[in-house]
Amino acid sequence: MNINEKIKVQVIGIILPLLILVLWQYVVSAGYVSYHILPLPGKVISKFIRLFTQEKLLLHIAVSLKRVFYGFFIGTVSGFLFGLLMGLSRTSEKIFGPFFHTVRQVPLIGWIPLIVMWFGMNELPRILIVAIGAFYPTTMNTFAGVRSVPRQYVELASVYGFKGIKLIRRIILPSALPSIVTGFTLSLGMSWVVLVAAELLIETNVGIGKLIDVGRETFNMELVTVGIITSGLLGFIMTKIVEKLASGTQKGMVSDQKQ
Amino acid sequence: MLINKGILEIRNLSKSFVVDNNPLQVLNNINLTFPSGAFVSIIGSSGCGKTTLLRIMLGLETNYEGDALLDGERIEGPGINRGIVFQDHRLLPWLTVGENVAFGLDGKNRKEKKLIVDEHLKLVGLSGFESAYPAQLSGGMAQRVAIARALANKPELLLLDEPLGALDALTRMHMQKELERLWILEKITMIMVTHDVDEAIYLSDKVVIMSSRPGIVKKIISVPLARPRDRAGSDFMQIKAEILKEFHLGTEYPFAYAI
Numbered sequence: 001m002n003i004n005e006k007i008k009v010q011v012i013g014i015i016l017p018l019l020i021l022v023l024w025q026y027v028v029s030a031g032y033v034s035y036h037i038l039p040l041p042g043k044v045i046s047k048f049i050r051l052f053t054q055e056k057l058l059l060h061i062a063v064s065l066k067r068v069f070y071g072f073f074i075g076t077v078s079g080f081l082f083g084l085l086m087g088l089s090r091t092s093e094k095i096f097g098p099f100f101h102t103v104r105q106v107p108l109i110g111w112i113p114l115i116v117m118w119f120g121m122n123e124l125p126r127i128l129i130v131a132i133g134a135f136y137p138t139t140m141n142t143f144a145g146v147r148s149v150p151r152q153y154v155e156l157a158s159v160y161g162f163k164g165i166k167l168i169r170r171i172i173l174p175s176a177l178p179s180i181v182t183g184f185t186l187s188l189g190m191s192w193v194v195l196v197a198a199e200l201l202i203e204t205n206v207g208i209g210k211l212i213d214v215g216r217e218t219f220n221m222e223l224v225t226v227g228i229i230t231s232g233l234l235g236f237i238m239t240k241i242v243e244k245l246a247s248g249t250q251k252g253m254v255s256d257q258k259q
Numbered sequence: 260m261l262i263n264k265g266i267l268e269i270r271n272l273s274k275s276f277v278v279d280n281n282p283l284q285v286l287n288n289i290n291l292t293f294p295s296g297a298f299v300s301i302i303g304s305s306g307c308g309k310t311t312l313l314r315i316m317l318g319l320e321t322n323y324e325g326d327a328l329l330d331g332e333r334i335e336g337p338g339i340n341r342g343i344v345f346q347d348h349r350l351l352p353w354l355t356v357g358e359n360v361a362f363g364l365d366g367k368n369r370k371e372k373k374l375i376v377d378e379h380l381k382l383v384g385l386s387g388f389e390s391a392y393p394a395q396l397s398g399g400m401a402q403r404v405a406i407a408r409a410l411a412n413k414p415e416l417l418l419l420d421e422p423l424g425a426l427d428a429l430t431r432m433h434m435q436k437e438l439e440r441l442w443i444l445e446k447i448t449m450i451m452v453t454h455d456v457d458e459a460i461y462l463s464d465k466v467v468i469m470s471s472r473p474g475i476v477k478k479i480i481s482v483p484l485a486r487p488r489d490r491a492g493s494d495f496m497q498i499k500a501e502i503l504k505e506f507h508l509g510t511e512y513p514f515a516y517a518i
Contacts (some may be wrong), residue, residue, distance in 0.1 A: 159317055160363045161337045170362075174353045226446050 023127025039222045047222035064208045071130020072191040079138030126198045133194035134187035145176030148151025181246040192235040265415035265448035268394040284473035299458035301467045308474025311454045331487035342409030346421040348401035350393035357389030380408040399430040419451035
């Protein structure tokens with residue numbers, strides 16, 4: 001893609017949000033929807049500015065990001081190791097697989113009461129719930145990546161006598177890398193979704209989810225809307241950054257897919 | 260320098276697999292001697308055990324009866340004194356051409372590696388391609404890199420498993436000349452499995468014909484022609500007819516008469 005095409009793609013991506021904005025302005029100002037239920041875009045923007053300059057929006061964002069970071073880190077590191085183990089050893093897949101796939105079916109929000117009872121209403125349960133959310137995509141994609149390493153590459157390695165750690169490092173991990181990175185990206189998206197839910201459900205003083213919750217309790221729809229849009233934008237930006245980082249790890253692979 | 264090295268002797272070699280609880284004999288009492296520096300081709304219909312024989316020579320298959328001796332020592336596992344070129348180039352897509360050639364060069368420092376990579380890329384006519392990725396190469400170029408990788412460890416014995424089978428006819432004939440040039444230059448023993456009778460005659464000192472179920476050596480035909488060989492010469496054609504007769508593809512009984 002050259003620069004002109006890139007700009008074109010981004011311009012096309014902005015059309016729909018703009019249309020929604022115009023429609024939003026229209027339905028509220030024409031009186032189809034009460035501004036108590038849906039505030040005017042202008043009001044939301046001024047609320048956003050006020051939050052940013054006077055009401056510590058950045059602090060809320062920072063705290064939420066910190067929770068996502070810890071949860072994401074714990075979830076992806078353990079998910080990677082667990083996925084690698086199940087991918088490499090069919091015995092461990094037989095032992096852990098059925099349990100894993102059953103536990104995975106529990107809706108993430110369903111863990112919250114249990115975890116809160118175990119660890120109390122503090123920072124740890126919020127991070128743990130994010131970690132659980134981040135754990136599954138990385139586990140499954142690492143597993144799939146390891147299992148889909150072409151047999152021919154393993155055979156090539158055995159010709160050179162590569163076994164154990166060397167085989168994993170030289171063949172299995174590089175071959176599974178694109179899939180593992182996809183797992184990380186999905187985990188990040190999941191972390192953010194789960195975090196906002198955790199902040200809504202596990203009582204806290206600060207965080208994007210808290211902003212939305214306060215807005216709901218005080219019937220401050222501007223605040224609710226700012227919270228929703230901020231969480232969406234932050235999730236989008238984080239995913240983009242990770243995708244950008246990921247594309248750097250797949251030099252040879254990218255041109256492979258083009259063929 | 261390599262005189263009297265790369266001598267491969269196969270003595271009374273038999274191999275069977277267990278398929279659905281029944282033993283299936285794949286190779287039956289194979290006796291072959293590959294002199295030092297010889298070029299020998301093995302041809303045979305599918306299922307004649309060529310691949311199993313190659314795997315035994317590589318040391319990937321160690322559970323067999325009889326002996327496979329390289330320079331008098333029984334082959335018990337893979338080793339860098341044997342190189343292999345597969346039908347698919349089997350270059351690792353995440354490594355550059357240079358890194359692929361250096362794949363088996365463990366225990367050498369950066370400088371030595373670079374020297375060997377440069378030398379071998381030059382040998383196969385691909386100097387300057389070391390930072391390209393495999394996906395950017397044509398089939399013929401990729402196979403040259405695979406040959407460079409196999410030769411980089413200075414093997415005594417180079418095994419070629421239908422090395423040119425995936426290439427188009429013209430590239431293939433060109434690569435046959437290349438293989439001949441490399442063989443003369445490197446003075447090592449080369450054993451090639453192929454389905455192409457012309458290719459076998461063009462390159463080999465001896466052609467081993469195998470037949471299937473179980474795999475046995477049916478006939479060994481010497482090719483005492485001067486090099487470079489003329490593919491259209493009458494001697495060449497005579498040997499070709501002799502080989503084709505073994506596959507019941509001779510011209511004595513054209514189908515017109517058989518009807």
